[in-house]
Amino acid sequence: MTVTVADNVAAADVDADPDALRVPVTRAYRFELVKLVSQWRIRLLVLACWIMPGLFVAAVSQQSTLPSDTLFGRWMHATGWAGPLVVLGFAGSWALPLLTSVVAGDVFAAEDRLGTWRHLLVAVRSLRRIFVAKALASFTVIALLVTGLVASSAVGGLATVGNQPLVGLDGHLLTPSDAAGSVLLAWACALAPTLALAAIGLLGSVVLGRSPMGLLVPALVAVAMQLAQMLQLPVAVRLALPGYAFIAWNGLFTSPAQLGELLVAIAVSLAWVVVATALAYLLFVRRDFTNATDDGIGRRAIPRALLPLVALLALTFGVVAVATPSMGSGISQAKVQQSVATVFAHLYRMQTEQLNRPAVTEAQLQVTAACDRGGGQVDAEGPGNDWRCVVTWHLPGTAAPGTAIYQLDVSSNGRFKSDGDGPKEVNGYFLVHTPTGDAPNPLWQFDGNVELLTTSPKG
Incomplete structure (x- = not known):
């Protein structure tokens, strides 16, 4: 019978003095957070997220030609609050999926490539606390990156154009204070699908191990969702996708606000966060770390990770379809x-x-x-x-x-x-x-x- 490190850890926690062996989650979390931010690529991403959006918004706002094909792009000459929304539209399609891939998609796989699981397990003595610390550290770094995107783009827009009213999607004028609140709320709503992609990245990192495909999972899921949004799918299918909140924030800029789609989209995104994170945790704690050839890749692990997500997609589609008459395009x-x-x-x-x-x-x-x-x-x-x-x-x-x-x-x-x-x-x-x-x-x-x-x- 194979005795895994997890079994040894559990026995040690029971038999030995808990105070002597237990490493608090907060200490493990700080350790994982320091490991992440000490990486040059993470530092480069933080620097880019806190500087580049502001420079981009400032440069575009001073051009004679505006990105009118982008939502709110035609208003970048009129108000500084249009810039953060243009950046949000781009970030939801490309930047945020790539950021979650680099951070969450590699947080477990990096230990496989470096061969440091044994040292980490000896130091922390609990698979559960290791997973919680890594997940929290990943979500923290992603939140820091998102905060940089909104803060930098807002400062760039306000410094270049000024704190002027914003024209909403129904033509009504939002006062500067209302525009500021709506912009911040839109970015906060976009954090839900970002965390959903991060949770999918954690799952891919656990399942695929040192394989480079783990890094690509959130980005590939985001591309698949974008392709799906281009198709003439029923509204219920769109709302069942974890990334629809990247689009549904548009409803915040009408009067009255169109909150139905946004609330459903956020709830779906949070459901994906819970399910994908729970799957990653269950697969992680069941892994045999005493087997040197086991790096997370397994034929049984992939269907165990994929099937529950397919079931979640079907469940959310069924709930939305039953709760609302949304089987058509929704455009009449x-x-x-x-x-x-x-x-x-x-x-x-x-x-x-x-x-x-x-x-x-x-x-x-x-x-x-x-x-x-x-x-x-x-x-x-x-x-x-x-x-x-x-x-x-x-x-x-x-x-x-x-x-x-x-x-x-x-x-x-x-x-x-x-x-x-x-x-x-x-x-x-x-x-x-x-x-x-x-x-x-x-x-x-x-x-x-x-x-x-x-x-x-x-x-």
């Missing part, structure tokens, strides 16, 4: 028309203020939108770049209504980009002539968001 003609009309009404008021025209309210404008796809030859639902909307509004004291045309590109996650197609005095040019000089025309192009998750079949 009525939703698109309502979203376009709401954004146009808010931005029309902004243009009115720019041109020093008499003030109007959304109620007075009575904005409506009539949208179709493919010139009426395609069902007006689902994502596509062939949406066309005719917006109509009424000005007080004017008998004839005003109309404007927009071409829409609606993505599968509900975000849409509108491009003005006339008349030229409303949305035909990207600049408007104001009494103080030329200024960006808010009605030329604008972004919007369609809430995919509904609470009733007719929503």
Whole structure:
């Protein structure tokens, strides 16, 4: 019968003086944290996360051409709070998965490559405390990196552009204080899917051992989720993926806030954190460290790690599908028309203020939108770049209504980009002539968001 180091440790903890042998988790945690931050690549990542986003935002904000294809990119000249959101959009797609791969995806595998498990086990005398210390140290470093991203990008934006109001995704204006709170909350929400990828990285590091594939697991999972988001999948499938909170934070920038998708996405991400971490722990404490040839790779370990995650994906999909009518794309003609009309009404008021025209309210404008796809030859639902909307509004004291045309590109996650197609005095040019000089025309192009998750079949 094989006697593992774990068995010896457990026996020592029971038979010997606990105070003499037990190493507190806090001491093991500090030791693992020091080991991580002493690595040159981790120090380089910390330095990059705390400096590069600020330099990027400052440089882009001073350019004549803005990343208008990026969410909130078109507002980087107007407010310093747009920069952190542009960085968040990029980080959720690329930076955060790579950071979790480098940190969490290697925290256990490094011991296999260096052959230091025996020394660590003798020093700590508990597999349980080793796992907890390594997991906490990894999550701490990742939180430090995320904090650097948001702090640096916010400082860069505020120092370059200033603490100005931010235009939300429905066209309403957020005060500087509201914008600051929403930006910080969006980054806090993005921490949930980041930790989910980190937990998956821990699991890959435990299962694959010294294999370099352990480092790639979080990044590969993130790429797979991005590819899935490009497909026309049911809303319930999107929400079941652990990374949807990287997208759902958009709902914080509408009035009222679209919190349904965001709360579900955060709950799903936290469920993945718990399940993936628990699987990594169970596989780790059952490993035979007395076998010199066992480096974590095993035929039985991979299905044991993969099948529960597949089951979790199926479970969350089933729960969301049953709880809400979300088996379609979530993008309907009525939703698109309502979203376009709401954004146009808010931005029309902004243009009115720019041109020093008499003030109007959304109620007075009575904005409506009539949208179709493919010139009426395609069902007006689902994502596509062939949406066309005719917006109509009424000005007080004017008998004839005003109309404007927009071409829409609606993505599968509900975000849409509108491009003005006339008349030229409303949305035909990207600049408007104001009494103080030329200024960006808010009605030329604008972004919007369609809430995919509904609470009733007719929503």
